[in-house]
Amino acid sequence: xxxxxxxxxxxxxxxxxxxxxxxxxxxxxxxxxxxxxxxxxxxxxxxxxxxxxxxxxxxxxxxxxxxxxxxxxxxxxxxxxxxxxxxxxxxxxxxxxxxxxxxxxxxxxxxxxxxxxxxxxxxxxxxxxxxxxxxxxxxxxxxxxxxxxxxxxxxxxxxxxxxxxxxxxxxxxxxxxxxxxxxxxxxxxxxxxxxxxxxxxxxxxxxxxxxxxxxxxxxxxxxxxxxxxxxxxxxxxxxxxxxxxxxxxxxxxxxxxxxxxxxxxxxxxx
Amino acid sequence: xxxxxxxxxxxxxxxxxxxxxxxxxxxxxxxxxxxxxxxxxxxxxxxxxxxxxxxxxxxxxxxxxxxxxxxxxxxxxxxxxxxxxxxxxxxxxxxxxxxxxxxxxxxxxxxxxxxxxxxxxxxxxxxxxxx
Numbered sequence: 001x002x003x004x005x006x007x008x009x010x011x012x013x014x015x016x017x018x019x020x021x022x023x024x025x026x027x028x029x030x031x032x033x034x035x036x037x038x039x040x041x042x043x044x045x046x047x048x049x050x051x052x053x054x055x056x057x058x059x060x061x062x063x064x065x066x067x068x069x070x071x072x073x074x075x076x077x078x079x080x081x082x083x084x085x086x087x088x089x090x091x092x093x094x095x096x097x098x099x100x101x102x103x104x105x106x107x108x109x110x111x112x113x114x115x116x117x118x119x120x121x122x123x124x125x126x127x128x129x130x131x132x133x134x135x136x137x138x139x140x141x142x143x144x145x146x147x148x149x150x151x152x153x154x155x156x157x158x159x160x161x162x163x164x165x166x167x168x169x170x171x172x173x174x175x176x177x178x179x180x181x182x183x184x185x186x187x188x189x190x191x192x193x194x195x196x197x198x199x200x201x202x203x204x205x206x207x208x209x210x211x212x213x214x215x216x217x218x219x220x221x222x223x224x225x226x227x228x229x230x231x232x233x234x235x236x237x238x239x240x241x242x243x244x245x246x247x248x249x250x251x252x253x254x255x256x257x258x259x260x261x262x263x264x265x266x267x268x269x270x
Numbered sequence: 271x272x273x274x275x276x277x278x279x280x281x282x283x284x285x286x287x288x289x290x291x292x293x294x295x296x297x298x299x300x301x302x303x304x305x306x307x308x309x310x311x312x313x314x315x316x317x318x319x320x321x322x323x324x325x326x327x328x329x330x331x332x333x334x335x336x337x338x339x340x341x342x343x344x345x346x347x348x349x350x351x352x353x354x355x356x357x358x359x360x361x362x363x364x365x366x367x368x369x370x371x372x373x374x375x376x377x378x379x380x381x382x383x384x385x386x387x388x389x390x391x392x393x394x395x396x397x398x399x400x401x
Contacts, residue, residue: 026354047353054349057342058364064335065366072363073347075356093354 004177006118010037013114017106023098025078026051029088029111032059034243036179037088045222045262049181049243051091055082059089085112086119177266180245182252184259191230195219196246197265199233205267216268219247225255228268299379300324306397311389313369316340316382327384336371339364340382343373363391374398 014027018039028038028048038048055071062068068089071082078095081104090111094103180197195217205214220226229251234240245265252258303315307326314327316337325333347359361374365387372383372391376398383394 050353051350054346054353058339058346061335061339061342062364062366064332064339065364065370066368067366068364069367070363070365073350073356074360074362075351075358076360077357078354080350080354080356093356 006122007037009114009118011039013110014039017110020106021098021103023094024092024103025095026091026093027107028091029085030091031087031089045179046260048091049179049262051080053242055089055091083108086115088115177264179262180243180265182257182259182261182263183239183244183246184252185246185248186236190248191232192248192250194230194232194248195251195265196232196234198240198242198244200241202231202233209267209269212269214267214269216270218266218268219245219251219255220264220266221255221257222262222264223256227251227255231267299376299381302398303381303383306383306394309385309389309394311386312394313384313386315384316380318380319378332384336382336384339371340373340380343371343382344375344380347373361395365391 010029014029014037018024018027026039026044026047028036028044028051030036030048030052034052036045036048036052038044058071059068067084068082069084071080073080073082076096078093079098079100081092081094081100083090088111090107092103092107094100178201185196197217202214206212215231216228217231218226218228229247234244234246239246245263247255247257247263255263257263299317303317303326306312307315313329313332314325314336316327317324318340325337327333327336343362343364347362350356351359359375361372364371364373368387370385370387370389370391372385372394374381374395381398385391385394
């Protein structure tokens with residue numbers, strides 16, 4: 001199961017929860033490394049990005065409490081509930097008079113169950129995220145240490161090995177899709193065919209794809225338009241680590257997007 | 271007419287603790303916090319307003335960590351409230367693995383109460399609403 005399928009399963013779960021509890025104003029999952037899974041609506045995606053940004057500092061500072069297990073923010077008109085489930089934080093936003101008991105029961109059962117199922121189906125998924133680069137290669141590991149293994153185990157491994165042997169060298173993790181917020185590119189010498197993202201993401205990609213140089217990306221909008229552009233790291237440090245992609249005006253126009261919108265970015269590995 | 275007014279007040283007091291507005295001054299809030307701090311499960315509190323700050327924690331080495339967490343919680347609550355149109359923030363409870371915190375604003379005072387995980391934050395919240 002690749003990243004897309006994993007996200008699809010979780011996204012569907014969130015949508016089903018929303019269908020079952022129309023009271024829910026917004027619901028999404030996020031990881032501390034910035035991965036967000038939300039409902040299908042674009043507005044929800046954007047709100048989730050901003051909410052994660054707002055929560056980021058609290059999560060960091062709450063290390064002094066032993067890490068966040070839950071956050072409940074009660075306002076006059078509604079409540080934000082953040083609860084930790086495995087590596088994810090589940091955020092639900094509900095209006096003042098929502099049936100919290102029902103919502104909490106549903107989310108508290110469904111989300112952990114789906115996460116558990118997904119983990120069983122594909123235990124390596126969580127270890128394969130960019131936030132934990134040291135564990136990123138289990139999907140392509142050729143398993144060349146049969147000496148200490150039992151014959152049975154060795155046979156099994158050989159079977160797996162045979163299946164993937166032919167294309168082992170060329171197997172790489174599925175190109176990862178990241179979401180970024182569009183920002184304009186400043187400067188007189190800004191190249192019109194080059195987009196910029198922060199250096200950390202580029203390094204993660206390089207590590208993930210076994211040190212292959214990633215010089216191009218595919219940008220896809222939520223409206224379905226996509227284009228291929230050259231890639232360079234962000235020069236301005238104020239944009240680093242903020243999930244921003246600097247896109248020249250010309251490309252923004254061709255994709256019919258503007259500053260502040262979300263786009264999906266996939267590295268091109270050649 | 272008079273009767274109508276009385277009804278409105280009664281309804282309001284049912285949902286919004288008027289005591290919060292009354293206890294807007296630091297001098298009013300301090301005794302309540304001192305009282306709360308005497309609970310075994312309460313670790314301490316931070317009381318801040320535009321002119322002064324009072325910190326009373328059982329473990330003074332945690333002052334900076336707790337103060338930054340307090341600021342971050344209030345900042346996040348404002349941003350989230352604006353983002354999701356939650357209206358005025360009543361309170362925020364952050365529960366960690368070992369401890370939890372309650373943050374609320376009374377008048378101009380921003381209050382953060384730190385407590386052990388076993389503490390009942392809702393009960394403490396009720397105490398903050400004492401007339």
